[in-house]
Amino acid sequence: MQVTAAPDHGARTGWFGLRRPEFSAQLLNLLIATYLLATCNATYWGKLVEIFGDRPVAMVTLALAVWALFMLVVSLLAVGWLQKPMLAFLVVLAAVTSFYQDKLGVIIDREMIQNALTTTVNEGKHLITPNFLLHVLLRAVPGLVLVFWPRVRRRSFLRGTLAWVLTCSAAAAMVVGLLFTDLKGFSTSLRGRKDLIGSTQPLAPLGGAIRYARMLQKSAKIVTQPFGRDATKGPRLAAAGKPVLMVIVAGETGRAQNWALGGYGRDTNPELAKRDILYFSNVTSCGTATATSLPCMFSHLTREDYSYEAGLSYENLLDVLSHAGVHVEWWDNNTGDKDIANRVTSHMMTKEDDAAACAEGECIDAVFLPRLAKVAETMTEDTVIVLHQIGSHGPSYWLRYPKDQEVFKPACHSPELATCAPEEIVNAYDNTIRYTDRFLSQVIDMLAGQDRVIPAMFYVSDHGESLGEGGLYLHGAPWFMAPDFQTHVPMVIWTPPAFRNAMGLDQACIGARKDQPASHDNMFATILGLMDIKTEVRDDALDLTAGCKGQES
Template sequence: MTTDPRAFLPGRLTLSPFTLNLLVSLWLLALTNGTFWGHLFRIFDGRPLTALVFAGAVWALILLVISLLAVRRAQKPVLVALLLIAGVTSYYVDKLGVVVDREMIQNAMTTTFAESRHLITPAFLGHVALYGGLPALLVLWVRVRRATVWRGIGGWVMVTAGAAGMVVGLLFTDMKAYSTVLRADKELMGSVQPLAPMAGALRYAKMMFKSTQIVVQPTGTDARKGPYLAAAEKPVLMVIVAGETARAANWSLGGYGRETNPDLAARDILYYSQATSCGTATATSLPCMFSPLTKADYSYEGGLSHENLLDVLAHAGFKVEWWDNNTGHKDVAARLPSRTMTAADGAEFCQPECIDGVFLKDLAEKAATITEDTVIVLHQIGSHGPSYWLRYPAEREIFQPACHTPELTECTTEEIVNAYDNTIAYTDHFLGQVIDLLDAQDRVVPAMFYASDHGESLGEGGLYLHGAPDFLAPDTQTHVPMVLWMSERFRASLALDAACLADRAEQPVSHDNMFSTVLGLLDVTTTARDAVLDLAGPCRTGASG
């Protein structure tokens, strides 16, 4: 006799385990995979039957995964989890064009609540409740008619084998076409919910497990100050600004129709108009920017296993610090002093979230007291979305009307672009302020190097935000701004030829150049510096350091 009080609820439906799994798999494929269906009928345009057979194979694959995981007492918890996962991920995939892969899982795991809360909107909650929460409640409500253990095992084997057989059998009806699609159109299976995020989570877990066994290898321990740096009469101060989500397409320095860079245009800077990023999200690009590895060689494990640019500068005798107004240094400053900016550093810039002006007071004070060669990294909040309007002061809302909600699909394209352009204009203003306060401090020999970690999509092709995988990433997410400012005394002290550097700024560059170029600019001699990637070394007016 059952003791479950839910058994006495009137009208309660009773289903077999297989029927419940079948219904959930159909719900998942039909109602949480809008992007998948769009890709499917685009790829198999004019061949609806071929498309539906492929969809049948994907449904069988979902059923197979459910059958493997949702066994006996674990059935309902597994089904509820899968429904909620699909409810969450389908919102970002279908509404914002996001691909939930390993890199996106990594971004989610390394973000902060202050950053992620802007993605939790009423529309998001409503979507999750309808497509994940409601069916999950129904799963919990229905009764499951359990067979005996041995009959249950037999049924499980039959269903699992049948689902696996369906996957193979349906694909073999046109294996040539399907195999070509699976190789060439990775976005198709990358959009299947909840299989794609589950695969991404497994890859992320594997990556994190491997990272626990990493031993950091020293890099550039032979680094020393070259003759020009050693002979400088005053301490050298380089500020490296690690930008956030700035795309080159919206920089007027690169030809954008709006005047988004008036401050930098009025200063003696070099703008690298053909710079590309290592990745499309902070978790990848930020450590890659500072790594001695190129994009072709970089991996999460590889980045962790090598000391980076900041370590090499410390080996050369620089005092190095990391100041953060974002989501942390992603292990780039793991062996060096770091701090997070708060309202105590500039209350007028934190209401409640801090915009990048919060760096200025402490930077001015630091520049006025420096007694040794120093590198300070400022990690911006920059243009991080979707709450673009929170990244600049209200009085600097130049382009109007601007989108004032993180629910980007509720704004017009004009409003989104206006808000985003205001963030670029504020970054321009901020960088101009950094340059001015450095140039005004005559006790140091200053320079500033700026590079954005990645770009942003503003609705082009149905894509918003960033984090697209390499095979799908548009230029707007990989073409980034890069800026170099050198004071006259920096150029003179370190014997740098301005005309030569300007010529090299017209060439294609990337994050690959940053490691060696910063070392070259600062006249740091080390075997870790790659002469091919160093944009500054060949531009010395005298013998190379």
Template sequence: MTLSRTDTLRSAWAKRPEFTPLGLSLVTAIFVFAVHNATFWRIGSDVFAGHMLSFAGFIAAVFCLALAVQSVFSFPYMVKPFLAFVLILGAVTSFYMDQLGVIIDRDMIQNVMVTTVTESKHLITAGFVTHVGLTGILPALALFAIRIKRQSLLRTLALPAVCFALTLALCAGFLMADLKSYAAVFRERKDLMSSFQPFAPMVGAIRYARMISATTDVTVQPIGEDAHRGPSYEGSRKPVLTIVVAGETARAQNFGLNGYERDTTPMLAGRDVINFANVSSCGTATAVSLPCMFSRFTRQEYSYEKGVSHQNVLDVLDHAGLHVEWWDNNTGDKGLARRLKSRSFTNTQNAEFCASGECMDGIFMRALESFADTITEDTVLVLHQIGSHGPTYYLRYPEEFERFKPACRTAEFKECTAAEITNAYDNTIAYTDAVLARTIDLLDQKSNLNTALIYVSDHGESLGESGLYLHGSPYFMAPAYQTTVPMVLWMSEGFKTQFGLDGACLSQQADVALSHDNLFHSLLGMLDISTRERDPALDIFAPCHRSQRVAQK
């Protein structure tokens, strides 16, 4: 008797592999360890170099811990969906970990949650899709083709609990065998467990959820309600316009003003600017650095909870009676301008600056020219740039600014050489140089205003050094490329005169170690805003007011 094709398929389907839930969890754990953890293996081999027995014990402990977590979900109707989630998540996170050196911790998950489709789409490349398809989606589909072996109710309920207890005990036993060494590894090499996929990202997601849930009903605490303008504002005078430029992903090492081998900042070099060459960021990603740099908290004090529950320096300036606005060409103000007037340029229809669907920072200029002509009151304007945001550096500048060639013109870094990636990035810095210089020229021409500009980037960028790309590394392990940022100050003569600021005195601080901690207090000091919130020790302008220096003499 000849079987029909349908019968043949049914017969084959009936003979498909059969596993118990725990067996399926074990096979999946082995697959995840072998396929999704290349960086974990590489870092571990380096940490335990010459001590392979200790490394084997460490791997056994981590494997038992992973199996313990999976055993919690090793019940017939839960095991496949959970393991499929593990496989796909592991495929996603391992791509960014292995290809770009990006650690998916709580702060990185926060970045993902507050990003936009426009920004994130550049990270969905052909390489990413292929990797996730082959190492995540296909194994997950194969998982659903496997039959779950029937067991008695007692075994179904008892075995996962026994496995959980046993694997946790084994994990503890392996660690106790060389506790002194392992404790040192956990303490000094946090990057090892941070690279373990996909369970480190799971922990990060739990921490992020806890952080958000703790602030759902937060009440914003006012600060600086005592703020008022000082004597510099008395008498007949011109309105003041201060522009604060929040840069994006500009690292100090590639700024020509800081001695970089390439002249990436020729236009700023031709202006009378003060360049601060030793400035550290508060974080390594916008979601942390941006709110932190405008807050009154230092990097050591700052937390997401403190940031969202307190007003910031822009609110203090508003309390003092200044008109404050936020203009955005990035992923938003992160809540900083919630109580202020704001304007988004991100989705502007403009053929010259927004042809790719994202706008280059030149989009600010025409609006700024019109805005400056209407100012009749003391004003602070924040420009939040898209700057040098990667991985599509080539979209951040016009074609005529492609000075360093050949430049990488794809988000797939593996298709570019290290020199091409650096060329594209340096072109973004050169364009930022031009935008800042043009803004300074505009301010310098406004004889009816006393004007100033201060520029500082939110964080830096890795361009392949030590296998790291982009930004967002945990601060404890972030290279200086991600934490050292450029900061530039320009003031008109009228501004210096009104506020009694000594440019030569400020220039003496050009090489002093500064950080985002200084911005809150320095903006208040620069603009002569009196409030108990200002800490003179963190105000770089405090020793450079001529009136104060005369009084001290």
């Protein structure tokens, strides 16, 4: 009996016995590139129409160039046995990042990649919402079916390599050729609207990840250089008679536009308004996200000079204070110190510090108060303590204040900001500002009531926040396109009479500068000035107290 082998249907059929199509590797890449551009780039298409809507030929030409760029990138990455895993990765990546781009207006650049990789689980979990999951599923599942359902017809190594080279060359030539049809016009438009290409998914996050990896590679070789080792206590600090306690509150996501002290129409600062403070109304942040602004604030570098690598290259404000013989501690209720406190005592706040302040699972800023009170009652040396707030961190604004402090109603109680009415988002955010007002006032009152120390407080927010204006939410927009809502921040200095007398400060003189332009650039020198720290690295031009001190005895 002659035995005949059964036909191999398994290789050509899949679920439910359906026949699987067979594609070349190049065709599969083309289909996925087209799918990504078509389904995960609503923001890109909107910006393209906005910029080139009155020039349809240019719009179509640029759209084809971007499609060819997608094809080039996909072809370069999805090669050989890595093809399907890489295509699947690109589909999932684009599905995820397109949610934040399309729904929140967040551009996924290098800084945003850095923020995402340095955040905490508590912070990140609020961004995983039902709408996020639905958005990802609707885009990822069809894309993954398109990746894994077809069979790929493999050629010999030589023919496959030749086809890959020709495909990449043709895509590159198409990009260049199309752009050269109006190079001057396209270059002018793209320079003026960098957010157009910056909104393409997954090209933008891929580019950001590559730049972040290069930044980490360069920074791994950096050895922090000594800075301000000549720092000493000035004669006033040395002769103060009591321990001096300076509390620096590093604010989080507080935008100046919503501070009543700066002219906002709502009473968001009822407590600070009753206290003898100086509110600086015209302050600009160093960046639009914590990962940039926080280390920049504590660096001697200005915003123009600051970079991640440059910041790591030098000791910072906390180190200079330590060199002067001041005890320094960093307390954190946020996402960590971003390497600022590497050489000083640091502490992450938990429910062990105050169970009531952490009753909802995440600690509100009241968690600092018991520990601060204990230090003020027991300290015996000049001390600077940094309190890194959770402040107004979104999108879960309603978790940043106690339930009984919800003054402005109705407030958004969902991390899905786009599902809340604009007034609900503003109400929730304003409640966080009002609670920061209460918290800062509690710090001031606690310090003022402690007569065994000479206290002071310096507060400034790290960056601002967008609440839906122009379709933007949260923060982290690239500096070139960041609205004032993300860069205009509040700053407060409180120096009671005992501190002013000890340091020879003229309150009226400093107050005369409170409406003049200032920035995070001023913080390094101003803290040293307030504390009477003598060092060659203090730049008097950036010290807001310069020229506002009496003669030293």
